[in-house]
Amino acid sequence: xxxxxxxxxxxxxxxxxxxxxxxxxxxxxxxGPRGVGKSTLLRGIAGLAPTKAEAMRFQARDLLTLxxxxxxxxxxxxxAEGGIFATLTVAENLALGARLARPGPWxxxxxxxLFPDLRTLGHRPAARISGGQAQMLTLGRALLANPALLxxxxxxxxxxxxxxxxxxxxxxxLASEGMALIVAGALPNGxxxxxxxxxx
Amino acid sequence: MTETLANGLxxxxxxxxxxxxxxxxxxVMRVAQLAHGDLAIAGAFAxxxxxxxxxxxxxxALVPVLAFGLGWALQRWLLDRVMGDPMRPMLxxxxxxxxxxxxxxxxxxxxxRGLQTQASTAAVSxxxxxxxLVPLATLGLAVGLFAATWGLLHHSDRGRVIRATxxxxxxxxxxxxxxxxxxxxxxxxxxxxAAVAGIALxxxxxxTPFAGGERLLIAFQVAVIGGMGRLWANFxxxxxxGLIHAVSFRLxxxxxxxxxxxxxxxxxxxxxxxxxR
Amino acid sequence: MSFTRRTLLTKxxxxxxxxxxxxxxxxxxxxVRIGYISALSGPRAEFGTADPWMLTQVRGLLxxxxxxxxxxxxxxxxxxxxxxxxxxxxxxxxxxxxRENVDxxxxxxxxxxxxxxxxxxxxxxxxxxxxGPWQAWVYGRGAxxxxxxxxxxxxxxxxDAALGTFVRMWxxxxxxxxxxxxxxxxxxxRAFSDPALGLPALMAGAxxxxxxxxxxxxxxxxxxxxxxxFQQAGADIVTGFGFATHWASFWAQAGQAGYHPKVASFxxxxxxxxxxxxxxxxxxxxxxxxxxxxxxxxxxxxxxQSAAELARAYEADTGRQWLQTLGYSHALFETGIxxxxxxxxxxxxxxxxxxxxxxxxxTVVGRVDWAGxxxxxxxxxAVAGGQWRRAKRFAYDLHITETHFAPGLxxxxxxxxxxxx
Numbered sequence: 001x002x003x004x005x006x007x008x009x010x011x012x013x014x015x016x017x018x019x020x021x022x023x024x025x026x027x028x029x030x031x032g033p034r035g036v037g038k039s040t041l042l043r044g045i046a047g048l049a050p051t052k053a054e055a056m057r058f059q060a061r062d063l064l065t066l067x068x069x070x071x072x073x074x075x076x077x078x079x080a081e082g083g084i085f086a087t088l089t090v091a092e093n094l095a096l097g098a099r100l101a102r103p104g105p106w107x108x109x110x111x112x113x114l115f116p117d118l119r120t121l122g123h124r125p126a127a128r129i130s131g132g133q134a135q136m137l138t139l140g141r142a143l144l145a146n147p148a149l150l151x152x153x154x155x156x157x158x159x160x161x162x163x164x165x166x167x168x169x170x171x172x173x174l175a176s177e178g179m180a181l182i183v184a185g186a187l188p189n190g191x192x193x194x195x196x197x198x199x200x
Numbered sequence: 201m202t203e204t205l206a207n208g209l210x211x212x213x214x215x216x217x218x219x220x221x222x223x224x225x226x227x228v229m230r231v232a233q234l235a236h237g238d239l240a241i242a243g244a245f246a247x248x249x250x251x252x253x254x255x256x257x258x259x260x261a262l263v264p265v266l267a268f269g270l271g272w273a274l275q276r277w278l279l280d281r282v283m284g285d286p287m288r289p290m291l292x293x294x295x296x297x298x299x300x301x302x303x304x305x306x307x308x309x310x311x312x313r314g315l316q317t318q319a320s321t322a323a324v325s326x327x328x329x330x331x332x333l334v335p336l337a338t339l340g341l342a343v344g345l346f347a348a349t350w351g352l353l354h355h356s357d358r359g360r361v362i363r364a365t366x367x368x369x370x371x372x373x374x375x376x377x378x379x380x381x382x383x384x385x386x387x388x389x390x391x392x393x394a395a396v397a398g399i400a401l402x403x404x405x406x407x408t409p410f411a412g413g414e415r416l417l418i419a420f421q422v423a424v425i426g427g428m429g430r431l432w433a434n435f436x437x438x439x440x441x442g443l444i445h446a447v448s449f450r451l452x453x454x455x456x457x458x459x460x461x462x463x464x465x466x467x468x469x470x471x472x473x474x475x476x477r
Numbered sequence: 478m479s480f481t482r483r484t485l486l487t488k489x490x491x492x493x494x495x496x497x498x499x500x501x502x503x504x505x506x507x508x509v510r511i512g513y514i515s516a517l518s519g520p521r522a523e524f525g526t527a528d529p530w531m532l533t534q535v536r537g538l539l540x541x542x543x544x545x546x547x548x549x550x551x552x553x554x555x556x557x558x559x560x561x562x563x564x565x566x567x568x569x570x571x572x573x574x575x576r577e578n579v580d581x582x583x584x585x586x587x588x589x590x591x592x593x594x595x596x597x598x599x600x601x602x603x604x605x606x607x608x609g610p611w612q613a614w615v616y617g618r619g620a621x622x623x624x625x626x627x628x629x630x631x632x633x634x635x636x637d638a639a640l641g642t643f644v645r646m647w648x649x650x651x652x653x654x655x656x657x658x659x660x661x662x663x664x665x666x667r668a669f670s671d672p673a674l675g676l677p678a679l680m681a682g683a684x685x686x687x688x689x690x691x692x693x694x695x696x697x698x699x700x701x702x703x704x705x706x707f708q709q710a711g712a713d714i715v716t717g718f719g720f721a722t723h724w725a726s727f728w729a730q731a732g733q734a735g736y737h738p739k740v741a742s743f744x745x746x747x748x749x750x751x752x753x754x755x756x757x758x759x760x761x762x763x764x765x766x767x768x769x770x771x772x773x774x775x776x777x778x779x780x781x782q783s784a785a786e787l788a789r790a791y792e793a794d795t796g797r798q799w800l801q802t803l804g805y806s807h808a809l810f811e812t813g814i815x816x817x818x819x820x821x822x823x824x825x826x827x828x829x830x831x832x833x834x835x836x837x838x839x840t841v842v843g844r845v846d847w848a849g850x851x852x853x854x855x856x857x858x859a860v861a862g863g864q865w866r867r868a869k870r871f872a873y874d875l876h877i878t879e880t881h882f883a884p885g886l887x888x889x890x891x892x893x894x895x896x897x898x
Contacts, residue, residue, distance in 0.1 A: 048370060068373035078374055085364045085371070092360050096375045099357055145375075207701035214698070302518075310522035311749055312721035314729075316757025321732025321898070332733030405698065405726030406755040410520045414696040442699075449693070450702040454662055456694025 002059075004149055004180040005045070009054035013040035015197065022182065024148070027175040029187045032197035038184035039080070041197070042151040045182070046078040047071045059148060075102055077147035079138040081154045086127035090118055090137060093126050097141035104146025105177060111140040114170065132163045139167065143174075150174060152183040203329055204450045205443060210331065212442025213339025216435050217400055218415055219422025220345060221393030227429020228366040228386045231279070231289040235297035236394050237416030241409065242300050243267050243395025244402035248313050256317055263399060264392040271391025275384040283383075297412060304409035314406035315399065338400045345393065346435050353431070362386055366429070421460060425467050437467075508551045509543060509823045511813060512573030514593065515585040515806070519561025523749050524586065524608065527803040530795055532556055535810045538779055543814065546821050555579060559589045567592045574600045580824055581605070583813050585806055591617045594629035603830040604629045605812050607805050610636045611855045613665055625853030628826075630833050632812065632845045633805075634860035636668055638882040639766040640676050642862035643742045644683045646764050646879045647714050649892040652739050654714075656680055657707030659690030659700070659727075661719035666692060669718040669744060676716060688712050693723070700727035701734075708736040718744040721752030728756060732898070739894040740764060742862075750798050753865045753873045760865055760873055762895040767863040769804030769842050772877050774885050777841040778811045784841050798871040808840040843883070859883035864892050 005022040012018075015037040022028055030038045043049035045056075047068030056063040061074060077097075084093055094108065112119040115136040121129055126137065135155045142150060152171065156164035168188055175181055175192075186194065222236045243263055250259045274296070282288040322333035353359035361377045362385075369379040401407055401415070421441055426434030441460050448459040513532070515525040532554060542549040555577055557569035566586070570593035573579050582597050584590040587609025595618065597604035606614065606629065614631045615622055647656075658676060660666040669675045670692065680687055688710040690703035704727065707715060715731075715738045724746040731737070742764040746752055753760035771788035782790065787807060788799035815838050820828035834854075837846045843859040850856050862879030878892040 046374065048373065067378075069376050069378050072374050073376045083371060083374075085367050087367050088360060088363055092363075095357070095360055096364060096372075099361075100376045203705055204702065207699060211699045211701075305518060305522060309526070309751065310518075310520065311751030312725060312755045313751065314725050314755035314757065316729075316755070316759065320729050320757065321759070323733040323735060330734050332730060334729070334733070401698070405729050406722045406752075408520065408720075408722055411722065417696070446699060446701065449697065449699060453659070453691035453693050453702065456662070457696055 003057075004059060005182075006055065006057040007045075007053060008056075010041075010044070010051060010056065011053065012044040012049055012051040013037050015041060018197075020195070022149070022180050024180050025175055025178045027171060027181040027183060027187070027192045029192050029194040030182060030184045030197055031186050031194050036197045038197060039153050042078060042080070042153050042182060042184055045071075045149075046076055046151055048078070072145070073100060075145075075148035076151065077142040077145050077149070078151040078153065079142040079155055081135070081138075081157060083138045084126045084134050084141075086125065088126055089123050090126055090129060090133075091122035093137055094118065094122075094141050094144060097144035100145040102146040102148075106143040106146050108144065111143055115140050132159050135159060135163070135167065139170065147179065149180045149182070152181060154184050156185065204446050206326075206329055206331060207335075208443035208446030209439055210335035210339050210442070211446055212439035213335065213342040214397070214400055214404065215418050215422050215441050216342040216346065216438035217338065217393070217397035218419040219426070219434050219438050220342070220349060220431070221390035221397070222416075222419040223423040223426070223428055223431065223434045224349065224386060224393070225390040226423060228362055229279075229283070229289070229383055230286055230366075231283075231293070232286070232420075233387075233390065234290060234293040234416065235300055235412075236293075236390070236419050237414070238297040238300040238304075238412030239267070239271075239391050240394040240398035240401070240415050240419075241407055241412045242304060242398070243391075244315070244398035244407045245304055245308050245313065245409070246395070247399045248315055248402060249308075251315060256315075260399065264395050267395035268388040268392040270388075272384045272388035274391070275387035276380070279387065280380055280383060297416075301409055301412060308409060310409060312406040312408050313402070315402040317403070320403065334400075334403050338404070341396070341400065342435070342438070345396065346431055349389075349393075350431050358385070417457075421464050425464055507548075507824075508553055509581075509817060510577060510579045511552065511554045512577060512579035512582045513554055513556045513585070514559050514566065514569055514573070514582070514589045515556070516561045516589075517558035521561035521586065521588075523751070523800075524802050525558070525806075526797075527791060527800050528556070528585070528806055530791055531803060531806045531810075534790075534807075535779070539814075543817060543823065545818055545823055550823055559586055561588075563588045563592055567596070570596045574602050580826065581813055581817060581829060583809050585802075585809055587613060587617075590614060590629075590631060594618055594626065594631075598626055598628045601628055601826060603816070603826055603833055605809060605816070605833060606631045607633050607809050608802070609633055610639065610665070610668075611852070611857065612636050612668060615852075615855065616668075617664060622852045622855070628830055630847060630854045630856070632808075632847075632856035632858055634766075634768065634858050634882065636665075636675070637679075638857070638860045639744065640669065640679050642766055642860060642879045642882055643676070643716060643744070643764070644679050644685070645881050646742060646862040646864075646892040647685070647740055648683070649878065650740050650894045652713035652894075653711060654685045655688065655710055655712045656685045656714040656716055657688040657690055657703065657710060657712035657738070658715070659703045659717040659719075660692050661717075661723060662692035662694055665745070666718045685714070690717070693719075695720075697723065698726050700730050703727060704730045704734045704736050707731075707738070708734055713739045714742070715740070716742045716744075719746055721746045721749075721755060724752070725755055728759060732759065737895070737898060740892070741895060747865060748801055750800075750865075750871060750873055750875075761867055762864060762893060764862060764864045764878070764892060765875070767861040767875060767877060767883075768801045768858075770801070770861070770863065770875055770877060771799055772886065772889070773804065773841070773843065773859075773883075774887070775839060775841050775843050777807060778815060778838055779807070782841070787841055804842045808842040808845065811840040812836065812838060812845055843885070859886065861886055861888075862892070866893075 007020040010018040044051035323330045365382040422438040425437030517525040539552040559566040566589035582604035584606035590606030660670040747765035771785040773784040816832040817823040819832035822828045845856045847856045861883040863875045865873045868874035876889040880886040
C-alpha cells in the first residue's frame with residue numbers, strides 16, 4: 001500500500017519534532033492525556049491550525065503550500081466534535097460534504113444506509129438534533145467527500161457505548177476499504193497502531 | 201385610505217430594496233456597512249451618467265454588474281483586511297461613505313439629478329386606484345429580488361456555503377470553500393442590490409450626492425425591524441415601515457418618519473434580536 | 478447650543494486678542510484683509526458653484542491694490558468653505574475674525590451669516606451678508622426689524638416680496654384659483670407657511686382658496702398624500718417651499734396619479750437649472766422667484782459689466798450655464814469694496830462700518846440702499862418672478878414673467894399654463 005501522509009519534524013502548539021508516516025488502509029490512534037495536542041495535530045494536518053514542519057506530504061503533494069480549502073479538495077477530511085453548522089439543515093450539512101465529492105464508494109445512499117437518522121431528519125435544522133446524531137452527521141458529511149485521509153477528532157466523546165461502538169465499527173470498515181485514518185483517542189480493539197503523543 | 205395604504209405598500213417596496221443588501225451583508229459578515237446608502241446613490245449616479253450614452257435597459261443591467269465588481273473589490277482589498285473586530289470594518293465603511301459622497305459631489309456637482317423617462321409618469325389603474333408604474337415595478341422588483349436572494353441562500357450550493365460562512369467562517373475551508381471569496385461575493389451582491397435600490401430612487405424622483413445618509417437610515421430600520429439577515433421578516437418590516445410612513449404622511453405630515461422610528465424602538469424594546477421569524 | 482457657541486467664542490476672543498498684538502498689527506498696517514465665507518461643499522454647495530470664477534475675477538481687479546485717499550493698499554481675500562454646516566460656519570467665522578483679524582467680513586450664506594453676524598457684532602468687525610431673505614436673517618438672530626445690529630449688515634429681498642411675485646404670476650394664468658400648498662419643515666418653510674405673514678395670508682388676500690398639504694420632513698420621499706389631496710380638491714395651482722429632490726418626487730407621483738395642475742411655483746427648489754433638468758421634459762413651465770438673471774438691467778459697479786455681460790463671461794469661461802447666485806456673489810464684493818473705498822480709511826473698522834451704513838450703491842443686482850432703508854442694517858433688493866422653458870443652448874432657460882418687485886426690469890412675457898400632457 002502506498003504512502004498517504006508523511007510528516008517530518010512538525011511543530012504545532014505543544015508538539016515539537018513530530019515524525020509520522022501513514023499508508024492507505026492504516027488507522028492510527030493518537031493517545032495521550034488531554035491537552036497534549038491531539039486536536040492541534042489533526043487541525044494542523046487539515047490546515048486549520050498553524051504548523052511548522054521540515055516536510056509534510058500528502059500523496060506525494062507538498063501540503064505546506066496548500067491552504068485548508070486546497071487540502072480539503074486534495075482529499076483530506078476532518079470531522080470534529082461540534083463541527084456541524086447549526087443554522088443549516090441536516091441535509092444541507094451533508095450537501096456541504098458532497099460538494100467535494102471525489103470519486104469513491106461513499107454516496108448519499110450508502111451514508112443513509114449507514115446512518116438512517118440522517119435521512120429521516122434531513123429537513124431538521126442541525127441545531128435540533130441529538131449529540132449522537134450530530135456525530136453521525138459530521139462523520140457522514142466527511143465520508144461524502146470520499147477523502148483519502150480522514151481525521152477524526154473525539155467523535156465518540158459523550159456517546160452511549162452502543163453508538164460509540166457503531167462508529168468504531170464504521171472506522172474499521174473505512175480502513176478495510178483502503179482509507180487512511182487518524183483518530184484522536186484510543187480505539188477499542190488492538191488491531192490498530194497507536195501513537196502516544198506524550199512520548200513522541 | 202385605500203389609496204394611502206396602497207401607496208404605503210409601494211413605498212415599502214422601495215424601502216425593502218434598500219434594506220435587502222444591508223441585511224445580507226450584516227447577516228454574513230456581522231458588519232454594519234455604513235457606506236450602503238452612499239453606494240446606492242453612487243449606483244444612481246452611475247446609471248444617470250451612463251443613460252446619456254446607452255439605452256436605459258442596458259444601463260439597468262450594466263450598473264448592478266459594475267456595482268457587484270466594486271463591492272467584490274471593496275471586500276477583497278479593503279474590508280477583508282480589517283475583519284475580526286466588527287468595529288474596524290464599520291469605521292472603514294464610514295470613511296468610505298465620506299469618500300463616496302465627496303467623489304460624487306466632485307464628479308456630478310452638488311445639484312439634484314433624476315432619471316426621468318417616459319415611464320416616470322406612467323400609471324396603472326387598479327380597482328379605481330391610479331398607481332405609478334415605477335413604484336409598482338419597484339415593489340415587483342423587490343419581491344423578485346427577495347425571492348431570488350432567498351432561493352440563492354437556501355437552494356444553491358453557493359447559498360449553503362454563504363450561510364455556513366456566516367455561522368463559522370473558518371470551518372467552511374474543510375469543504376473546499378474560501379471564506380474570503382465568499383465574503384467578497386456577498387459584498388458584491390450587497391452593493392449590486394444597493395445600486396438597484398439607488399436607481400429605483402432616481403427613477404422615482406431625484407437624488408443628490410448627499411442623499412445617502414437618509415437612505416442608510418431606512419435600510420438600517422428595515423434590517424433591524426425584521427432582524428438582520430432574516431429576509432422575509434425584513435421584507436415584511438419594509439412594508440410595515442412604508443405603510444406607517446404613508447399613513448403618518450397623510451394624517452400627521454409634520455411628524456415625518458417619527459412613527460417609523462417609534463416602530464423601530466418598539467421592536468428593539470420588545471425583541472432585541474429583531475422581529476419574530 | 479447657543480451657550481456652547483458663546484463659550485467657544487469667549488475662548489476664541491481671548492486667543493484672538495493675543496494674536497492681534499499691536500506689533501503684529503503695525504506690520505500688516507497697509508494690507509486690507511477681506512474674509513469671505515460661502516458653501517463650497519456639502520448640500521448647499523450649488524450656492525457656491527460660481528464662487529471660484531467670481532473670486533478669480535475679483536482678485537484680478539484688486540491685483541494692483543486698492544487706492545483710497547492717495548494710499549494704495551494691498552488687498553487679500555481669505556475665502557473659507559463652511560461645508561454647508563452651521564458648526565463649521567462658526568469655526569471659519571472665528572478663524573477669520575479672531576485669528577486672521579480681517580478688516581471686513583463678507584458672508585454669502587444664510588446659515589453662516591446668522592452665526593457670524595453675532596461674532597462680528599461682538600468683535601467689532603464690519604460684516605456684510607447676502608443670500609438669505611432678510612426676515613430670516615433678522616428673526617433667525619432673535620432680533621426684531623426695529624432693533625438693528627452694531628456691525629453686521631445684509632442685503633437681500635424679503636419673503637413677502639418673493640411670495641408676492643408668486644401670486645402675481647398665478648394671476649396671469651386662467652385657473653380655478655384653488656391652490657394646494659406644502660412646505661419643508663425648517664425655519665424658512667415655517668416662515669413661508671405662516672398663516673399671518675406667509676403664503677396663506679397672501680393667497681387669501683388675492684382671492685385664492687387653499688388646500689393645505691402641511692409641513693413635511695427632510696427625508697420624505699413619498700408625496701402621494703399631497704398629490705391625492707390636491708387632486709381631489711381640483712387645485713389648479715401647486716405651491717410651497719422645499720428642495721429639488723422633494724419636488725421631483727412629488728412631481729413624478731402627480732404625473733402617475735394623472736394630476737396635472739396648471740401652475741407650479743415651489744420656492745427654493747427651482748433656483749438652479751440642474752433642478753429643472755432633473756425633472757426631464759417635465760421641467761417645462763416651472764415658476765420660481767428670480768433673484769438675478771442676465772436680463773436684469775443693471776451694471777456692476779466694479780467692472781462696468783451689464784448683468785448679461787457678467788453671465789456671458791461666466792458661461793464662456795466655465796462652459797456652464799449662468800446661476801442666480803453669481804449676481805449676488807459679485808454684488809457682495811461690490812458693496813464690500815465700495816465700503817472700503819468710501820470709508821477713506823479701509824483699516825479703520827468704525828469708518829468702514831459707517832460707510833456701509835451710509836451706502837447707496839447701484840450694483841449688478843440693482844440698488845443696494847442701507848442709507849435710506851426703513852429697516853436698520855437691511856437693504857432690500859429686487860425680486861422677480863420667472864418661468865423655466867425649454868431652450869437650445871442649455872436644456873432650460875429662465876424667462877422673466879413678473880416684475881412688480883423688480884422695478885426697471887422688463888418681463889419677457891406672461892406666465893404660461895403648464896403644458897397639458
